Structures are given as structure tokens and as C-alpha cells.
Amino acid sequence: MPKQTFILNGEKVTVTVEDDVRLLWVLRDILGVTGPKYGCGINVCKACTSHINGKAFNPCSVRVGDLQSDDEVTTIEGLADTAPGPGLHPMQKAWIDRDVAQCGYCQPGQIMEAVALVRRLQKEGRPLRESDFDSIRNICRCGTYTRIREAIEQGARAMGRS
């Protein structure tokens, strides 16, 4: 069986598993990293959203064999370490401040998507607009969308300051 090597939340990991197993299952079932959630398995619900080299992506739709050994995968568990200073990432803080989560199942994916969105805006050098929310495809079946919007606005401001 092939060995798969990549960087997970800042640490190099090697797993022995077939190339075509999707990364989500390597994370959850083999490595026990359960922050990324399953909601569809076909890149639709975005519950599994994590980061690859700083960009949002969906590990349910990536073969583990397609990763390079220097690819940096960040899950919700590793997000806080990507922000300067101790404690949580500013987006996680905004999420707690707005008391966004209901059941919480979608929230790791929502936060990872939000952080990537704000990074994109920072690169483009423009502020968050109402229409940017339309680009967020993450489902929240508890309907926390209103507070997600408020938290993204707050988190975006905080990310701009750090």
C-alpha cells in the first residue's frame, strides 16, 4: 500500500493508504482529525471545508494521492495557530462573540470558508460587500445564516487589524 505524506496543521504526517481514498476519510477515519464534517461527500454542502496552502478546499473531493509532500493542509483544529498571537483565530472569536453555533455541525466548515473569503478580499484590497455572502455555499440546516454574516463582518475587521 502506498505511503502518503503531507503537512497537517503544521506537522508532517505519513499515512499508509490507497491513493484514491478521499482526504476527508484519511483525516477523519485514519488520523482521527474530526473537525471537518461530512454532509454530502460530493463538494456541495461544504461542511468539510478546510484549507490547502491557505485556500479553502473540500477534502471530500480530493484523492489523498494527489497531495504533494509539501502541501499544507489546515483543518479547524489548526486554524488558531495560523493567526498571530496566542488563543483563537479572530474569526473563531467573532463566532463565539456572536454566539453563532446552534447544533454546531456546519460551523467548522463555515469558519474555514469565512477566513478564506476574507483572505481573498485582503488580496484584492477591497472591503466585504453584501454580495460576497452569495459566494458562500456552506449549508447551515439550523439556519444560523444571519449570525454567520454578523460574525464574518466582525472577524473581517479583526483580521484587518492583526
Place this chain on the structure above:
Amino acid sequence: MTTPTVETTTSDHEDGPGGVERRRFLGYVLAGTTLAVAADLSLGTPKAMAAIPSAPQISDVYDLEDLQTDAALPTSALISITIRENGTAHFEFPRAEVGQGIITSTAMIIAEELDLPVRRVEVTLAPARPELLLNQLTGGSNTTFSTYTPVRVAAALARQQLLAAAAIELGTTADRLVTIAGVVRDPLTGQSRSYGDLAVSAASQVLKTVEVALRPEKDFKVIGKPHSRLDAHDAVTGAKRFTTDLKVPNALPTMVCRAPQHQGTPKRLLNRSQILRMPGVTHVAQVPTGIAVRARTFGQCIDAVRAMRVEWNAGPADGQSDATVLKALRAAELPLVVPSTPLTQTIDVDVAFAFRSSAALETYSAIADVRPDRAEIWAGLKVPILAQQNIAQMAGLPQDKVKVHVITSGGSFGHKLFSDHALEAATISKAMGVPVKLMWHRADEPRQGRLHPMATSRVRASILAGQVVSFEQRHTSVVTDFSHGLGEILTSTADELPTGLGGYGFSQSIFLLTQQLPYNFGVVTQLLNETDGAFKTGSMRNIYSPDVAVAAELAIDQIAKALKVDPVEFRTAHLKDPRVVKVLETVAKAGRWGRRLPKGVAQGVAVHKEYKGCTAVLVELDCRPTTVNRDLGPETVTGPRVTKAVIAVDPGLVINPRGLEAQMQGGFMDGLALTLTSSCHLRDGKFLEASWDNYFYTRQWNVPPQVEVHIVDSGVTTPGGAGEAAVGTSAAAVACAYARATGRIPEMFPINHGTISFKPKTFVPPIPPAPTNGLKTAR
């Protein structure tokens, strides 16, 4: 439980210098190593009235919450709070947390009576406790209503015992001591003892019955103040554990290959040895619901399910489609009986509602370890006792050999009232002889999971000389499955129900217990008839109310129009209850009812009364072509957009306004989806939907940019239900706005049901392949 239960009594009592009367309750100090107190779960329940007057509807005087609460009486049992040596209080809650925030609100109630910071109250979910019988059912928004008083009594008793213990240690009397944030202090000497210090000395060797008074509402410091969820940190760091996140030794990923047709069953697997040779696969077993496979990863289960060649038996809905089900419903409609005369004007509204899926974002999942002599189950379950019974029966084990752990769920919406997932996991574990971690594929949910039944709702109102003299509603629905326990509650309380319910079946009774037309319209009848079920149905969030409210409120707008009265003015003039008038006035004012809007944009308003509370919703809906035709890419349903939603709620006593606001916002998103976008299509016994790109639950691009929630305080001192209160009102307000913006009432809800906006995914194999382009779509 060996503790004897004692008849609960209350007495009035002079309290303090002001002589304020406070009700006193009996509680129990349990024998234990640290202080443990208990109260009877049936405390403080209002008694049912012996008979009901003819004018109010049944649910006006006795509703679903009363029924569930009364179910406690014959099977009363204790709930207990323990004070630990580290100064924390622990309460094992016989309810399920599915996202509605009851752990936080219950911790707040305990913190209030106990004078302990909320953070130091630990509320965990109790495993199945058979002695509680149906007292362990989370549904119908009943939790806080039924547990508020018993939880307060237990917490107040704990404080009283701590004070008594401190008085002995400090050489004084309890009435000279005060409690602050988990510490007992003597203000005169400045001496103090923490609850942790007192946990052991306050403990009792024997069971004692003790009288206790509750804190007066005016002194509340925690209840009624906004509080964030206790699990907020875990939820944003990925630390919150759901069923499939649990690590149970050897419980490997397991999935099921299911029939193409709804509830079809397997004949046989044709390529068993090929499947067993696939990478990662350890076991394959045929079970009544399909062919199960267990493997090292869920990804390998998906591959195995897709590779299976299976012969299937047709499902019970073989040959049926939306059109045939609708035809059967039409044929079963009960007649409207008020005759139209030359003097009366009649208003008729006749609408249909498609099947909808109550699936949460977390698919059905359960861990099961069934051995010859015992079984252990982990799952999100709202009625764990029924799961325990069903599994014991399936496995041929005594009920006490089945341990059922209740795990916090990724949403329920009625879905987890059933134990389908737990029973299926147990069946598979038994068949394979190994522990399994079962997870449904997303495609399994709308196709094989629980559905909100298709229904029609007809309303006829008669107007005579400018007055509404009758209002008849006939709701006709594919049968709703209540076999999860609400039905059993009805059986067990049948004798105590108010006169007039005895003769109805379960569904009819629940219909009558939940429906409450809050208007004075002369002769009001709301009746349910059901057609036979070939479908796996359930009581989706708010059960019948969204559909019933949509039809009724649409009719009310039509009546107002016929009488040339403004819809808000008309409602205000006919509402029976000043509390409902208040919430309506609140949204009308805050939402600036009647303001000028461009053509194609309209306001809509609706009210709903249920679960001891009431709500009003006002929306502005943009139906202009530029909005309706917004193109945001494939399989992205846009359509009319609510640009603003104003919600007012009077839930009775508010425990946690921040949690209540969240429930209102979430309930609104549900109501919005029910009216505009989300439904399941039946074709030849198969449901076409297979994922969120087919089943159009509200997404960010449908969310109103502006959502306001107003909490109206009516001074009521008992909490009502909040988990479902906004769904029906929101669905109705959006429907009314749509009718006003477009000038027509749709025949079918959701309004987009007539268009299939997606390409149906594969039926054989029953689940779609996992894409491989995830790196290309990185953003």
C-alpha cells in the same frame, strides 16, 4: 431507582418581612457521598381541565405541551443534582440536545436557584432511563416547559442544604448566611465556605423529604439575561463531538447500499465475494434495509456500495408519483359543510404542499456494539427509551442489557424522534458480529429517510353582512408516523384527556392539540384526514403548523381584501388574545407596515399561536424579474428574495434571550425554505433528490439581508416552547407576501415545486461518486 416517590404537595407560606407569599415545594435529599438532591419531574404541571367549553378549540385550553407534561404524572420519577467536591454542580438531563440550546438554558436555571456561575454547572445528557418511561422524550418544544419547575426545586434545595451545612460549620444559623457565586458567607464575621468545601458535609446518609421555596422571579439575575451557549468554544474549534467523531474501539465505518425506490428492500447481493475483496472492506451483510458494508474508511464503504450488484424488491410506493399521491389526497378531502347562501360571500383557498425532507446536516448515524449477552449504542436520539426497547427486541436481549448513550446531534428537526439509525446499526452489528459505526450517505436521506408528508389544505370562510361567520379548514395529509412515542403518550394518558379527544386517532389528536386558530371567526372547524402511507414520514419541525398556517393566513388576507380592510387592521380586530395582538403590533410598527414599495415588491404578515406562546412575522418580498432571475450558477435556486424579516415572539417567560433569538432566526430560515424552495419530488416510487444541490434548503443567497427579532414580555411566569415557534409564522408571512406581490395564490408549495431545477443523480448505484477535482476548486 429505589427512591420512593412521595405525593407532591405545595403550600403557601409567609416569606420574609414583606410577607410575600411563595409557593413551597417538596424535594428530596438523597443519600450520597457528596450532596445530592432531587425533585419529581412532574412538579408544577398544570392540571388538565375536566371538560372543555364548546367555543374554544381544544388546543386553546389543553395543548400538546400539556399532554406531554401530563404524561409524566403516572410515571413520575426523580431528576437529581449533585454538588461535587470541586464546587461544580452536575445534572444529568433526560432530554436530547440537538442544537436548540437546552443545555445552556437548563444550566442557567440551575445557576439561578443555586447561586453558582453558569460555567460551573455541568449538564450532561442522560442515557436511556427506562424508569422515566415517556418522560424522556424531547419533542413538541416541550423541554423547558416541562422541566422548569422540577429543575428549580432541585437546585433551590441544594442551596438550602449547603446553607444548613455551612451554618453548622460556621456556628451560626442559615438565615444569617448569604450565597454568592458558589460561596456561602457570613456577612457579620466575613467567614465563608465554598460549595466544594461543603459538598461532603452537606451530604446525607439517608433519604430525606424536605420543603423548599423558590427564588421569586423579581430576584432573577441569570434567567432572562442573554447567555452564550456553553458549547460555543468546542463548536468553533472542532472539539465538539458528534456520533461519527466518537472513537469506540473496533467500530469501523459502515454504510448501506439501498434500493432505488423509497423503502425498497434487498433480494440478494450478486457479487459478494468481489465486494469482500475490495480495499479496506472487512464485512458485508444483508439486513432488511439493504446491503451493509464495513470498511477501514467511509470512502471505501462508498466505493463498495457503488460496486454492489443487488436485486431489489419494489418499494410500497411502486408506481406512485406526486400526481397520484395528490389525487388520492383530493379524493380523501373531508367536505366543507357550511352552505353558501345568496346572502353570504364565500372565500375559498385551496393549496397543496409537497413532500419535504426533515434531514439534518449530520446524516443519520449511530455506533452499535451488539454481543450475544449485551448491546451498547451511541446515537443522537430524542426518545432513547424506545430505541432501547426496539433494539432489545431485535437482538433478543432483556431491555436492561441494552445501554443507550444519547449523543449531542447535528440537528434534529423531528428526524431524531425516530431511532431508525440506532436500530439499523444494531441490526448490522448483530449480523456482522462486530462493532459498527453506521453513517447514512447524504443521498440516502431524502430518498429513504423521514419525510414531511404531502398535504392539501382547503379553507372556506363565509362572510355575512361584513362579518366572518364561519371559517372551515380541511387539512388532508399522507399519514404522519407518530410511532416514536408521542402516540404512546396519548395511549397512556387517554383517560385524562379533555372530553372530545377520546374518539380520535393519534394524528387527529395531535392535530387538534396543536392547531389553534387565534381569530374570532364565528364557527371555526379545523379537521384532519389522512391517506394511507406508503411513505416513511415523521413530524418535521412544527408538525402540521406550517402548512395549516400558510393556508389559513392566505385565506385571512383574502377575507380582508374582500372586506376592503387592511390585513393588519383586520387581524387586530379579530384576534382573540391580547398577547397575539401585541406581537402583531410589534412587527407592524418595527417593519413599517404599509410603507410604499415598488411594484413587484410586497409586504406580508402572519401570526401564529402555539406552545403557550405566540409569534408574528412581517416580511418584504422582492418578486421583480431582476431579483427572481438572478443567476448565481448551476443548481443554485434564487427566485423571489425576502429583503427584510421582522419577527416578534412572546414565548412566556424567557430563559435565555440570546438563545431565543437564535431559534427565531433559524425557524425563519426553515419557513422561508418551506414556502419558496425546498421539496422532494416523487416519480415512480423514487424520490429524485439526493443532496443539497437538489434539495434547496435556504442558502446565503436566499437569506434576508435584514432580520430583526423582537422579544415581547407579557409578564407570564412560565416558559413556553421556542424551538419551533417561528417556522409556521414565517412560512405563512412569506406566502402572504408572495400572493400580494404577484396577485395570485400558488396551487402548490414550495412555489418552485413545479420546476425540477437539477439533474437527478444515479439510482443504481444509489449514491453518486465522490469527485476528484477538489484541488481545482480551491479558493
